[in-house]
Amino acid sequence: MSLETILVLIYLAICILVGFVASRRVMGSGDDYWVAGRRIGTGVNAIAIMATLASGGSLIGVMGLAYKQGIPSTLALFAGAVVGFPLASILVARPLRNFGRYTISDFLGHRFPVRSVRILVPLLIVASFTAYIVAQMKAAGITANALLGIEYETALTLTAVVFIIYVSVGGMVAVTWTDVVQGALMIVVVLGTAFVMSTRGHSPHGLIAQVTSVAPELGQVVDKPVSTYLGSFVIWATAIPVVPHIVMRVFAARDADGARMSLNLAMVAYSAMILASVLVIVPVGKLTFPDLADADLVFLRVMEAEFPPVVRGIAVAAVLAAVMSTTDALLLACSSAVAHDLVGGAFGQQLSPRTKSVVSVGSTWLVGGVALIWAYSPPELITRFYTAAIGLLSASLFVPTIAGLWWRGANRAGGAASLWTGAVVYLVLALGGFDGGLSPILIALPASAAAMWVGGRFGARESAELLDEIAALHQTPDEL
Amino acid sequence: MPDPHGGPRRGRSTDIGKREPRFFPMRQGDRLYVVALLVYTAVAFLPVFREPQLGGISVFGWLMAVLMVLSPAGALTLFVLERRRRARSKDVEAGP
Secondary structure (H helix, E strand, O other): OOHHHHHHHHHHHHHHHHHHHHHHHHOOOHHHHHHHHHOEOHHHHHHHHHHHHOOHHHHHHHHHHHHHHOHHHHHHHHHHHHHHHHHHHHHHHHHHHHHOOOOHHHHHHHHOOOHHHHHHHHHHHHHHHHHHHHHHHHHHHHHHHHHHOOOHHHHHHHHHHHHHHHHHHHHHHHHHHHHHHHHHHHHHHHHHHHHHHHHOOOOHHHHHHHHHHHOHHHHOOOOOOHHHHHHHHHHHHHHOOOOHHHHHHHHHEOOHHHHHHHHHHHHHHHHHHHHHHHHHHHHHHHHHOOOOOOHHHHHHHHHHHHOOHHHHHHHHHHHHHHHHHHHHHHHHHHHHHHHHHHHHHHOOOOOOHHHHHHHHHHHHHHHHHHHHHHHHOOOOOHHHHHHHHHHHHHHHHHHHHHHHHHEOOOOHHHHHHHHHHHHHHHHHHHHOOOOOOOOHHHHHHHHHHHHHHHHHHHOOOOOHHHHHHHHHHOOOOOOO | OOOOOOOOOOOOOOOOOOOOOOEOOOOHHHHHHHHHHHHHHHHHOOHHHOOOEEOOEEHHHHHHHHHHHHHHHHHHHHHHHHHHHHHHHHHHHHOO
């Protein structure tokens, strides 16, 4: 067994151990299981948010994309996520944390108390996130297969079972503890690699000049309409404030200020990681390996060429960490959507704490199991697949959430209409292969906003009590 | 049509002569930041920045890189300033 494999197995064993240690703290209450008792400190939450967002796509995918499609288009895609953080910090962090529940469905169901909203939101979350989880599982399987020589199916099953175990028994506490380790590992590996490259005479400025002189396509915008880049940018910028696995981290913060600060710090760490990857590691990879058939392997090839086996083992663990830190949060969000939003919310079942625990653990295994079976024969266009899944959530949840928090005229008619319109328009355009020069999100979002406006204009206005409640959510700690 | 939820109808106000704002209030700094972010993004995506290059990278690419530095820095600065302002006003209320 190679040193790399041993390091990865130790890492997986630690993840399971963390899950069982955390399980002693969380099985008694929903607060503990879903939002870690709302006791997560700012620094820890910031690293966990960064790790949650930074999936295999942000580590392996970002470098593969830059290698293949050039630096500008890659930065356009990931700048959307970076811009999403301040939008989340300003638009949703304080009011949602002050709202003090568990999920985005809780807020939308309260602000727009319509049965279809209570049912549709968790269903959209489960559908989108299952697709997202499949993509992440495939990334884990491919990485372990390529670097450790383990069969795809075996690697897939091993990593999937590990994170299903620690999420199901340890809830948000386990997810947070593992995310902190995983986030720290990613930051150290990416920034450390970029730093070492720079000290070996590869300054970012010199590197870019050198690489673009031999491979000018790296600095050019590839031949696609600007709207394509704008579509990806908008999907991620509007997703961050509303995607449930990020929003649950807002609810897990100690207070509203902690939620805002952790989003801001997470954004700095994420931005530094992406810029270091694209402006330092990719140029080194392009210079050293100019003709890689599989661009996604550029990071791993650079690690192989420049570092000893121990560091390579840590790098493989960092890639798995990136995959697992996102997947565990997605799985927890799916589990909350089923157990909390659907069973306890939309269907109004009063469950005993023990039954709630059983439903939570069961739904985690169910969603994880379905994703695992799907991942044995995953769709080929995996990036398009999961970006479309996130696009569905942006298209349906962004307008109702932001309007619900900031517009007094938002009412249940507008909320339900904008949710349905965003989801249906996006699905029709994305699945129907729409090719009208505009990305589906650039049509679905305005359609959702228009539906909200029409509902608000012609529907009955919400009660003064509800509007007062929403106004109170915007207060600072001194005003509360 | 009567309002089934008991709230005032659109266009009316609970205080006579005083119109209710349409949006919940946002701090001025936050508002300016969001507007600046939107304007920067709209400008950066103009097709005119696709072709010209600076140091081998398209100007569009540099604009995105700058956005990735400025947006975190700006948001963090705004948040720290807001907390300081709140702390100062607390001190003033508390007195010497």
